[in-house]
Amino acid sequence: MVLCHGLSNNHRFLEFQSPxxxxxxxxxxxxxxxxxxxxxxGQAAPAPPGMRADGxxxxxxxxxxxxxIRHALTHSGxxxxxxxxxxxxxxxxxxxxxxxxAQKLKGLITIGSPxxxxxxxxxRWLLKFGYWLSPLxxxxxxxxxxxxxxxxxxxxVPVGGGMAxxxxxxxxxxxxAMATVIAPIWHGVLSQLRDWTYDDKxxxxxxxxxxxxxVRALEVPTLIVGGSADGLAPxxxxxxxxxxAGSADKELQMFGxxxxxRNDYGHGDLLLGTHAPVEVYPRLIAWxxxxxxxxxxxxxxxxxxxxxxxx
Numbered sequence: 010m011v012l013c014h015g016l017s018n019n020h021r022f023l024e025f026q027s028p029x030x031x032x033x034x035x036x037x038x039x040x041x042x043x044x045x046x047x048x049x050x051g052q053a054a055p056a057p058p059g060m061r062a063d064g065x066x067x068x069x070x071x072x073x074x075x076x077x078i079r080h081a082l083t084h085s086g087x088x089x090x091x092x093x094x095x096x097x098x099x100x101x102x103x104x105x106x107x108x109x110x111a112q113k114l115k116g117l118i119t120i121g122s123p124x125x126x127x128x129x130x131x132x133r134w135l136l137k138f139g140y141w142l143s144p145l146x147x148x149x150x151x152x153x154x155x156x157x158x159x160x161x162x163x164x165x166v167p168v169g170g171g172m173a174x175x176x177x178x179x180x181x182x183x184x185x186a187m188a189t190v191i192a193p194i195w196h197g198v199l200s201q202l203r204d205w206t207y208d209d210k211x212x213x214x215x216x217x218x219x220x221x222x223x224v225r226a227l228e229v230p231t232l233i234v235g236g237s238a239d240g241l242a243p244x245x246x247x248x249x250x251x252x253x254a255g256s257a258d259k260e261l262q263m264f265g266x267x268x269x270x271r272n273d274y275g276h277g278d279l280l281l282g283t284h285a286p287v288e289v290y291p292r293l294i295a296w297x298x299x300x301x302x303x304x305x306x307x308x309x310x311x312x313x314x315x316x317x318x319x320x
Contacts, residue, residue: 010035010297011081012044014190015096015121016198017150020044022095022190022277028286029182031093031293038294040091040301043081047073047101049147050192063146065197066101067213070220074105078113089115091297095280096121096241104211104220106227116230116300118293121276123242124224124250126206147193158187174238174275177282186281221253230258232296234289236274237265258300262292 012023012032023044024032032042047069074092081090092102092114099119106114162180175183201214211220231254235247242250244263251261264274271284279289 010040010042010091010093011077012042013077013092013094013098013102014044014046014050014192015094015098016202017192017194018095018098018190019050019192020046022186022280023093025182025190025281026185029281031280031290034286034290035093035294035297038298040297041085041087043077043084045077046192047098049195049198063197064195065214066097066104066201068197069101070104070213074101075110078110082113087302089113089302091116091118091301093118093293094120094122096123096276098122100124100211100220103224103227105223106229107223111227111229114229115302116232116297117227118232118234118296119250120234121236121239121242121279122233122250123246124211124221124253125246126209126211146196148196148199149193151191151193154187154191158184161187172241172275173277174236174273174282175278177238177272177274177278177284179283182281186277224250224253225255227255229256230300231256231260232293233259233261234279234293235261235263236276236279237263237267238273238275239279241276260296262296264289 012020012035014020014022024030027033032044035042048064078090078092082088090113094100094102094117099117099122102114102117103119103122103124106117161183162175162178165175173183178186197214204214205211210216211224212218213220233247233251233254235242235244237244247261247263251259264270264279266273270288272278272282274282274285274289279285282289
């Protein structure tokens with residue numbers, strides 16, 4: 010399966026220090042995991058000489074998602090893959106899930122991924138701020154995070170747009186996250202996000218592709234995960250996402266005290282929260298296990314496909 014980070018994060022968000030590592034929990038459950046980075050984040054290769062050092066979300070959708078899926082299938086030998094995406098990492102898969110990409114998906118899990126943007130008023134100022142500070146290509150959120158990292162957990166650190174319920178994250182997790190998982194954001198990505206949040210649209214840059222229509226047409230099994238205190242994808246947003254999703258096999262799982270959990274979950278703490286490893290991870294694993302192909306069947310299907318190609 011492919012595990013994809015969200016906006017301004019890198020792969021370390023999903024490969025965090027144990028026990029707050031979703032990738033490790035999935036691997037322990039028997040899944041082969043590929044934690045990936047979208048262009049411009051973390052250890053992703055820089056743009057080749059002569060090419061623009063910028064990008065937009067459409068680039069993730071048209072190029073990165075298909076390439077990452079092909080890579081995972083080629084190296085694993087599997088015929089299909091699950092995609093597990095946090096925030097923007099879920100949105101890009103939803104937007105790309107048509108044609109060949111949809112055919113290669115075994116299932117899709119979105120975690121705190123807002124398909125609607127009417128509730129994003131707290132994020133608009135942050136996006137505008139970043140947009141005007143990134144005229145040369147990138148908004149260096151990683152530099153800003155490094156400055157406040159030593160104080161995280163000891164004091165309440167201002168986090169725009171409801172990015173996390175800090176009461177639901179251990180201090181050491183907050184400090185390590187601020188120091189290691191934050192990545193810069195491209196100017197083009199910020200520009201496209203401003204369009205989405207100001208006009209409540211989930212669409213391509215040129216306005217010709219409505220990505221919500223792809224969510225409506227989606228047929229692969231879908232799990233929508235949300236937090237009761239998530240400022241980016243609040244419960245009402247997740248419920249709208251669930252109603253829109255076209256898959257006959259779809260499920261909505263919410264986490265928070267109103268749903269029988271020990272804490273209210275925000276955005277980032279859906280995976281890095283105090284009790285996320287024992288409250289959130291097992292639910293995701295159980296959903297995946299009910300839909301995964303057993304190793305024996307996968308091996309037989311792979312051999313059969315290879316035989317048919319040779320024939």
